Structure formats: C-alpha cells, structure tokens
Amino acid sequence: MTSRSFHPPLRTLMGPGPSDVHPRVLAALARPTIGHLDPEFVAMMDDMKGLLQYAFRTRNELTLPVSAPGSAGMETCFVNLVEPGDKVIVCQNGVFGGRMKENVERCGGIPVLVQDDWGMPVDPNKLEEALTAHPDARLVAFVHAETSTGACSDVATLTRLAHAKDCLVIVDAVTSLGGSPLEVDGWEVDAVYAGSQKCLSCIPGLSPVSFGPRALEAIKRRKTRCQSWFLDLSLVMSYWGGGTKRSYHHTAPINALYALHEALVMLREEGIENAWRRHRHLHEALKAGLEALGLSFLVPEPARLPQLNAVTIPEGVDDAAVRAALLERYGLEIGAGLGALAGKVWRIGLMGQSASPRNVLFCLAALEAVLAEQKAPIARGVAVEAAQRVLAASDR
Amino acid sequence: MTSRSFHPPLRTLMGPGPSDVHPRVLAALARPTIGHLDPEFVAMMDDMKGLLQYAFRTRNELTLPVSAPGSAGMETCFVNLVEPGDKVIVCQNGVFGGRMKENVERCGGIPVLVQDDWGMPVDPNKLEEALTAHPDARLVAFVHAETSTGACSDVATLTRLAHAKDCLVIVDAVTSLGGSPLEVDGWEVDAVYAGSQKCLSCIPGLSPVSFGPRALEAIKRRKTRCQSWFLDLSLVMSYWGGGTKRSYHHTAPINALYALHEALVMLREEGIENAWRRHRHLHEALKAGLEALGLSFLVPEPARLPQLNAVTIPEGVDDAAVRAALLERYGLEIGAGLGALAGKVWRIGLMGQSASPRNVLFCLAALEAVLAEQKAPIARGVAVEAAQRVLAASDR
Numbered sequence: 001m002t003s004r005s006f007h008p009p010l011r012t013l014m015g016p017g018p019s020d021v022h023p024r025v026l027a028a029l030a031r032p033t034i035g036h037l038d039p040e041f042v043a044m045m046d047d048m049k050g051l052l053q054y055a056f057r058t059r060n061e062l063t064l065p066v067s068a069p070g071s072a073g074m075e076t077c078f079v080n081l082v083e084p085g086d087k088v089i090v091c092q093n094g095v096f097g098g099r100m101k102e103n104v105e106r107c108g109g110i111p112v113l114v115q116d117d118w119g120m121p122v123d124p125n126k127l128e129e130a131l132t133a134h135p136d137a138r139l140v141a142f143v144h145a146e147t148s149t150g151a152c153s154d155v156a157t158l159t160r161l162a163h164a165k166d167c168l169v170i171v172d173a174v175t176s177l178g179g180s181p182l183e184v185d186g187w188e189v190d191a192v193y194a195g196s197q198k199c200l201s202c203i204p205g206l207s208p209v210s211f212g213p214r215a216l217e218a219i220k221r222r223k224t225r226c227q228s229w230f231l232d233l234s235l236v237m238s239y240w241g242g243g244t245k246r247s248y249h250h251t252a253p254i255n256a257l258y259a260l261h262e263a264l265v266m267l268r269e270e271g272i273e274n275a276w277r278r279h280r281h282l283h284e285a286l287k288a289g290l291e292a293l294g295l296s297f298l299v300p301e302p303a304r305l306p307q308l309n310a311v312t313i314p315e316g317v318d319d320a321a322v323r324a325a326l327l328e329r330y331g332l333e334i335g336a337g338l339g340a341l342a343g344k345v346w347r348i349g350l351m352g353q354s355a356s357p358r359n360v361l362f363c364l365a366a367l368e369a370v371l372a373e374q375k376a377p378i379a380r381g382v383a384v385e386a387a388q389r390v391l392a393a394s395d396r
Numbered sequence: 397m398t399s400r401s402f403h404p405p406l407r408t409l410m411g412p413g414p415s416d417v418h419p420r421v422l423a424a425l426a427r428p429t430i431g432h433l434d435p436e437f438v439a440m441m442d443d444m445k446g447l448l449q450y451a452f453r454t455r456n457e458l459t460l461p462v463s464a465p466g467s468a469g470m471e472t473c474f475v476n477l478v479e480p481g482d483k484v485i486v487c488q489n490g491v492f493g494g495r496m497k498e499n500v501e502r503c504g505g506i507p508v509l510v511q512d513d514w515g516m517p518v519d520p521n522k523l524e525e526a527l528t529a530h531p532d533a534r535l536v537a538f539v540h541a542e543t544s545t546g547a548c549s550d551v552a553t554l555t556r557l558a559h560a561k562d563c564l565v566i567v568d569a570v571t572s573l574g575g576s577p578l579e580v581d582g583w584e585v586d587a588v589y590a591g592s593q594k595c596l597s598c599i600p601g602l603s604p605v606s607f608g609p610r611a612l613e614a615i616k617r618r619k620t621r622c623q624s625w626f627l628d629l630s631l632v633m634s635y636w637g638g639g640t641k642r643s644y645h646h647t648a649p650i651n652a653l654y655a656l657h658e659a660l661v662m663l664r665e666e667g668i669e670n671a672w673r674r675h676r677h678l679h680e681a682l683k684a685g686l687e688a689l690g691l692s693f694l695v696p697e698p699a700r701l702p703q704l705n706a707v708t709i710p711e712g713v714d715d716a717a718v719r720a721a722l723l724e725r726y727g728l729e730i731g732a733g734l735g736a737l738a739g740k741v742w743r744i745g746l747m748g749q750s751a752s753p754r755n756v757l758f759c760l761a762a763l764e765a766v767l768a769e770q771k772a773p774i775a776r777g778v779a780v781e782a783a784q785r786v787l788a789a790s791d792r
Contacts, residue, residue: 003447003664005420006440006657008430018650021429024401029651030426033417033599034404035729044402051399067601068464071646072626099625106623197647203429205463205601205649227502227623229495230468248734250467251593253601254414255425256652261402268399333431338644 011327012354014363015335016147016308017175018197018204019351021259025202028262029255036252044261045240045252051264055177055200055272056192056210058184062233063210064240065196065260067253070174073193073207075103076231077170081139081191081215083224084108088139089130089167091122093153094146095338096172104141107227112137118146118340119310121303122153124161131165140167145176147198148338150308150347151299152180156187163188168214174198177208178267179279179307179351190215196256199279199307201352202263205256263352279306281394282355286348289364289387293371293378298345307355309348310341317376319343325373330366357391407723408750410759411731412543412704413571414593414600415747417655421598424658425651432648440657441636441648447660451573451596451668452588452606454580458629459606460636461592461656463649466570469589469603471499472627473566477535477587477611479620480504484535485526485563487518489549490542491734492568500537503623508533514542514736515706517699518549520557527561536563541572543594544734546704546743547695548576552583559584564610570594573604574663575675575703575747586611592652595675595703597748598659601652659748675702677790678751682744685760685783689767689774694741703751705744706737713772715739721769726762753787 013020034041052063066073078100082088086109090101093116104111114130116123122142131137140162144155155171162169168190176182179199184192190212197204211219211233219233226232230250239249267275283306287297290311298310313319319336323346326332335347348363364383371378409416430437448459462469474496478484482505486497489512500507508530510522518538527533536558540551551567558565564586572578575595580588586608593600607615607629615629622628626646635645663671679702683693686707694706709715715732719742722728731743744759760779767774 003661005424005661006427006443006654008427008434008440008654009436010428011430011434013429013431015431017647018429018431021651026426026428026651028401030422031402031404032406032422033409033414033593034407035409035411035414036600038404038407038723038729040405044404047402068468068626069646069649072464072468075624075626102625106621106625195647197429203649203651204432204647205652225502228471229498229502230464230471250465251413251591251600253465253599253649253652255417255422255599255655256601256649258402258404259651265399265401327434333434 010331012332012359012362014349014354014359015333016347016349017195017351019201019349019354021201021203022266022353024266025259025262029203029259031258033254036254037246037248041254042246048257048261048264051261051268052208054268055264056184057182057186058210060184060210060212062216062237065257066207066209066231067250068207069205070193070195070207072231073209074099074172075228076209076233077191077193078103078107079226079228079231080219080233081168081170082107082109083222085110086139087112087134087137088141089114089127089134089137091127091142093120093122093149093151094118094143095148096143096146100141119149119151119298121151122158124154124157127158128161131161131167135165137165137167139170141170143172144182145173145180145305145308147175147308148341149298150305150310151303152305155189159187159189168218175305175308178272178275180305181276184210196260199351200263200267202260203256205253206260279350279355282350282357282360283309285387285390286350286360286363288390289360289383292383292386293368307349307351309350310345311348312345313343314376314378317371317374322370322374325370326366332363332366360387406727408728408755408758410745410750410755411729412743412745413591413747415597415745415750417597417599418662418749420662421655421658425599425655427654429650432650433642433644437650438642444653444657444660447657447664448604450664451660452580453578453582454606456580456606456608458612458633461653462603462605462627463646464603465601466589466591466603468627469605470495470568471624472605472629473587473589474499474503475622475624475627476615476629477564477566478503478505479618481506482535483508483530483533484537485510485523485530485533487523487538489516489518489545489547490514490539491544492539492542496537515545515547515694517547518554520550520553523554524557527557527563531561533561533563535566537566539568540578541569541576541701541704543571543704544737545694546701546706547699548701551585555583555585564614571701571704574671576701577672580606592656595747596659596663598656599652601649602656675746675751678746678753678756679705681783681786682746682756682759684786685756685779688778688782689764703745703747705746706741707744708741709739710772710774713767713770718766718770721766722762728759728762756783
C-alpha cells in the first residue's frame with residue numbers, strides 16, 4: 001500500500017473497450033455530486049431516458065441505465081425474463097454467447113446451444129432448425145456485435161424467426177450501440193443491453209437496457225420472483241419509471257450518470273446515423289492500412305464490424321511482446337484475443353471517440369514500427385499511405 | 397429530451413448519503429480512462445486492496461470493491477454464502493434488515509426474523525433465543541449502522557453469539573465504514589459490505605466488501621453454483637485476486653475506482669481513528685444545537701451513530717415543505733424518513749467530508765430559519781451558539 005494519489009498514464013485506447021473518453025465527458029463526470037432524489041437529478045434522469053431511446057431507436061418506456069457494467073445488464077435481461085424450467089435457445093459464436101448460456105443455467109433455465117464458428121455471424125438456418133426441434137422454447141438470445149471476434153449478426157432476421165415461433169429475444173448490443181446500425185423498434189427486439197464504455201465512449205460501469213412491450217408482459221406474468229433484488233426490474237422501475245413519485249431503490253451512481261448523459265448529448269449532436277457512418281469510414285481507412293501491412297481479418301467481409309477489427313497475428317510474431325511494446329513505447333492499447341482466440345488475433349477497436357483519423361494513422365504507424373522490430377513478415381512504408389488515401393477520398 | 401449538458405446545482409449533502417465529495421476525489425475521478433487490464437491499473441488495484449484492508453481493519457485477502465452500489469454488495473454476500481434450503485437468522489431493526497430478508501428468500505434460503513423496534517439496536521438476547529430455537533441455522537445477518545434510523549448495533553457481541561452456534565455472520569457496514577469503529581478482524585466478522593458514498597465520501601456506485609477465512613471456506617464448499625454470474629466471487633476473485641495473471645471477468649468501472657482510491661488515500665492520511673473521532677466530535681456539536689432547538693433524537697444515546705442523526709419532526713410541521721425550503725433556498729439536503737418512519741423523522745447525515753464544522757453551523761442556522769418560518773415550536777437564537785461551544789471546547 002503506497003498511500004499515494006494515482007495518476008494514470010495517458011493512453012490511446014484501441015482495444016475492445018474502454019474507448020477514449022472525450023474531455024467533455026470527463027468534465028461532466030467531475031461535476032459536484034448531488035442526491036439521487038434531488039429534483040434536479042430526477043429531471044436529468046428523464047432527459048437521459050429520452051437520449052437513450054434516441055440511441056436505441058426505440059420508444060420503449062422501460063429504457064434506462066443499469067447501475068453496473070454490461071455483464072450486469074446481461075444478467076438483468078436473463079434474471080427478469082427466464083424462470084426456472086424455461087428453455088432458452090442461445091446462439092453462440094464467441095465468448096459472450098457462452099456467458100449467456102451461463103446466465104440461463106444460473107436462472108434455472110434450460111439452454112439449447114446453437115453454435116457457429118468464432119468469427120462467423122450467427123447462422124439463421126441453424127436457429128430455425130433449433131426452433132423447430134424445440135417448439136417449447138420460450139426465448140432466443142444472441143449477440144449482435146461479438147466483442148470477442150468482431151462478427152455482426154443479423155438481428156432483424158434472427159428476431160423474425162424467433163417471433164414466428166412465439167419466442168422473445170434478448171440481444172447483446174454491448175459493442176454495437178452507437179457504432180453500427182441498431183434498430184430496437186424497427187427490428188422488434190424485446191430486450192437489449194449495452195455498455196457505456198464502447199461506442200458511446202463513456203466511462204465503464206453502466207449498462208443501458210431497453211425492454212419492449214412483449215418483454216414487459218412476460219415480466220408481469222412471471223410465476224416466480226426474480227432471483228436478484230438489485231436487478232429486479234419491477235423494483236428498479238419504481239425509481240426509473242418516471243412520474244413525480246419516485247421511490248428509493250438503490251443509490252444511483254450519480255457522477256457516472258452525469259458522464260453518460262454528456263456522452264449521449266454528444267451522440268445526439270453528431271446524429272446517430274453520422275456516428276454509424278464515421279465508424280464505417282474510419283474502419284475502411286484502418287482496413288486499407290492493415291491489409292497493406294499484410295494482415296488479414298478473422299471475420300468475412302459482409303459480417304465485419306467497423307468498430308472491432310480482429311486481425312490474425314502473423315506467424316512467428318510474439319503476441320504479448322507486440323502489445324507490450326505498443327503500450328509501453330507508444331501508450332497505445334490494442335486488445336488480445338479472448339478464449340479460443342487467445343494468441344491468434346489482435347482486436348483493434350475503433351469505438352466512439354477512438355474512431356478518429358488521428359487514431360487510425362497513429363495505430364498503423366506504431367504497429368508497423370513494432371512489427372518491423374519483431375521481424376514480422378510485413379510490407380513496409382505502404383500502410384499509412386493506404387489509409388490516407390481512404391481518408392482523403394471521403395466526402396465527409 | 398433537451399440534449400443540453402447537465403450542470404448540477406451546488407448542494408451541501410447532509411442526508412443519508414451521498415455525502416459531500418472532496419474536490420480531490422472529483423479530480424481523481426476525471427483523470428484519463430485507461431484499460432482495465434493495463435499494468436498501471438492493475439498496480440492501482442493492488443494498492444486499493446491494501447487501503448481497503450486498512451479501512452476495514454482486516455488482513456482478509458478477499459477484500460475488494462464490488463463494481464456496483466451497496467445493494468449489490470449486500471447481494472454479493474448473500475448469493476455467495478446462502479444456498480437453497482439454508483436457514484438464515486436476520487436481525488431486523490430498520491429498512492435494511494428487511495432487504496436482507498428479501499435477499500435470503502431470493503437465494504432460496506429460509507429467513508428467521510429477529511425483530512427490534514426501529515431506532516433500537518439489535519438485542520443480543522433475542523438473537524441468542526433465536527439461535528437456541530433454530531440450531532440448524534447456518535448464518536446470522538444484521539446491520540451495523542442502520543441508515544434508516546441511525547442505530548448502532550454491537551457487532552462484536554452479536555458475532556460472538558453467532559459463532560458459538562457455528563453460524564457465519566454477514567454484516568452491513570454501509571454507513572459505518574470510515575465513520576465509526578469497525579473492526580473486521582478484531583470482531584471476527586466473516587463477511588461485510590459497505591458503500592462508497594457514505595463516510596468514505598466517494599461518489600456512489602461502488603461497494604467495498606471483505607470476506608474472512610470461514611466465509612471463503614463456505615464458498616469453496618458450496619454444493620450449488622452461485623445464482624449470479626456477475627457477483628460470483630469464485631469468478632470475481634480471478635480478476636481481483638492479485639498475482640501477475642489476472643483473468644478478465646467484467647470491465648471494471650475504471651474512473652470510479654480512481655475516485656475510491658483517492659478517498660481511501662485521504663482516509664489513510666487523516667488516520668482512521670482520527671476520522672472516527674472527527675465524526676463523534678461533530679456529532680456532539682450538532683446534537684447540542686439540535687437539542688437547543690428543541691428537537692429530540694429517535695435513537696437512545698448509547699446506540700446513537702454520530703454519522704446519522706435521526707430527529708423527530710415537531711408536531712404540526714410540514715416535513716416535505718421544510719426539506720424543500722432547505723434545498724431550494726439554502727442548497728442543503730437532509731434526508732426524509734424511510735418506510736415506517738416516513739414523515740416522522742429527518743435524517744441528518746454527518747458523513748465523511750460532510751462531517752465538518754462548516755456544515756454543522758450552516759445546517760443549524762438554516763434549519764432554525766426554516767422551522768421558524770413554519771411556526772414550529774422551537775427555541776430561537778440558541779442552537780448555533782450551543783454548537784459553537786462544543787466546537788470551541790474541543791482540544792482537536
């Protein structure tokens with residue numbers, strides 16, 4: 001124990017989250033703390049709800065930030081919608097689908113796994129087969145944007161298939177919210193959770209969630225009580241539900257909510273379609289550079305997320321040494337592979353504020369320098385220029 | 397939805413928490429975000445553990461901040477220590493004992509309630525009777541400092557009784573940690589949870605917890621899996637457990653942890669015994685002033701917490717109007733009564749940074765002005781002086 005104040009180093013965050021936090025958001029975070037029942041705070045909560053509805057593209061009344069990280073947002077969906085004995089089809093194509101299965105089991109539900117290779121999107125045909133084989137399934141859960149691989153699944157199609165068999169859907173939008181198209185109402189998603197520290201570029205620790213009318217109905221019809229007190233929506237609603245009479249449930253993370261509010265105001269100022277376009281555009285530039293270096297993507301082109309770029313580590317290159325050199329020499333964080341992909345891929349994030357021309361050019365230049373030092377088989381002197389060309393060709 | 401940045405008003409926080417947050421803590425909060433697996437962040441986590449051990453007065457290895465508010469800290473204790481069918485004696489003398497009972501039920505446990513009047517400490521004789529009547533009980537749970545009433549219970553005695561019957565204890569120290577003596581090792585407490593936003597004067601949203609060897613043993617011997625994935629200590633430990641190899645569990649609330657670290661550094665600088673003395677001293681001054689006004693305390697003197705002062709609302713005074721006038725005219729927040737005490741008491745907090753001579757004098761002066769306007773039966777012109785005398789008599 002040193003008992004000294006902690007001063008973090010300055011980093012450029014291009015891993016799988018947290019992403020770079022804008023000074024406006026950090027400034028909002030540090031504003032004076034007020035009470036969680038203060039009328040001024042309550043007014044901010046109302047405003048926050050509207051901003052979250054804008055980001056999720058929904059009119060769902062039950063749209064709020066869970067007072068804990070994305071994993072707790074996931075758990076909020078499962079503990080409120082799964083009852084003991086419920087059969088839940090979980091589509092797994094990466095780490096976070098596996099976590100969903102864990103959640104189903106811990107709720108006393110019966111998971112049915114639909115597996116796809118890591119790096120591939122969820123295959124709608126396999127879901128359809130599983131729905132046919134398990135007509136008693138009540139729920140379907142899958143990840144929109146797999147943070148462990150960078151694969152994007154087709155939420156609209158998967159949801160349509162689930163609804164055709166009277167199943168509700170739970171969608172993990174942790175890495176998609178704010179970074180690529182997500183239409184909660186347009187796609188009729190029943191329950192969705194996200195994270196604050198990915199494409200919203202807020203600090204980590206909050207999980208925006210939204211529940212549609214069918215999910216609400218299911219919660220009202222529950223036969224058993226929700227196993228979590230902290231995440232029980234029937235209680236949380238009495239605080240976040242709006243109206244003049246809010247009852248105390250838990251002490252909200254006041255300052256973190258200031259920060260999320262500011263990040264959402266910034267998203268609204270930019271316009272969410274513009275934010276999606278920015279992520280796509282910067283991804284094109286990064287991709288041109290990475291491919292010019294000679295690196296290849298894990299995920300096939302059509303399913304590739306702009307905000308999470310998983311590239312295969314060249315043969316003979318020391319994964320950890322490269323990441324350490326980037327961090328120590330350049331203050332640049334990129335992500336390691338998770339689970340089955342550990343040591344096989346790097347995950348380069350272009351999320352929120354990190355999706356900027358500065359970061360793309362810097363990342364390519366730093367990565368090239370470190371890989372060259374490691375004697376990796378890469379092409380020299382072409383990556384930055386390839387990205388510059390894409391950036392220049394833009395009409396943004 | 398206004399889409400404008402939120403600028404909170406300046407408040408003086410003398411409710412039941414959050415308390416006033418020091419500018420040093422707000423400044424730490426706003427430092428640049430880094431990754432949760434960054435070596436510099438991991439070193440800070442190690443340091444944080446030592447600081448939390450200092451605050452809890454424990455050498456427990458498993459001492460860490462849960463990434464969510466105090467309610468989640470409570471749930472962490474129950475979901476890890478209670479298995480379906482376990483009998484748990486819950487001593488209830490306020491709102492938070494009731495919440496403990498809810499937690500036991502949701503874990504599939506069988507709660508046995510030992511009730512005391514709200515405002516009274518837990519009666520050790522009643523616990524002893526319950527332990528004798530229920531020899532199959534496995535756990536005893538109670539609140540050290542009841543935030544809803546301001547009553548302090550005798551943790552050492554209650555724990556000794558529980559251990560004599562081979563029961564583990566879970567202690568709620570949300571409002572005691574940092575404000576009044578708490579000796580986790582000295583009293584042999586098995587599991588304890590607290591809050592960041594009370595006497596530590598950090599922002600809300602984190603819950604420091606500590607688990608002793610008997611609790612750890614019980615977790616290892618579980619027959620069933622913990623029902624929560626997010627709060628499962630066997631998983632959380634792999635991230636917070638120390639050592640060079642930390643495995644990813646969830647994304648830690650980085651910036652909130654900067655703030656907690658700074659608040660703990662400040663506690664260490666002051667010295668925890670000095671912090672306890674400061675709370676006691678400021679309470680004596682506030683008490684002198686409140687009694688001079690003619691207000692009386694809910695809790696009998698020996699069990700009264702310095703940091704939470706529940707005073708009865710004088711006959712004929714409009715509770716809500718007084719609190720609203722204090723907030724709107726003076727920017728002063730005091731707390732309303734909770735549950736059965738709603739409309740009957742005010743809760744005046746002297747927690748952490750809020751336990752200052754400035755706040756005591758200001759609170760008495762503002763309260764006197766508002767009560768006089770409300771034609772309350774109070775003594776005029778004596779409260780502030782009574783507090784000044786106590787402050788002056790101090791040898792601090």
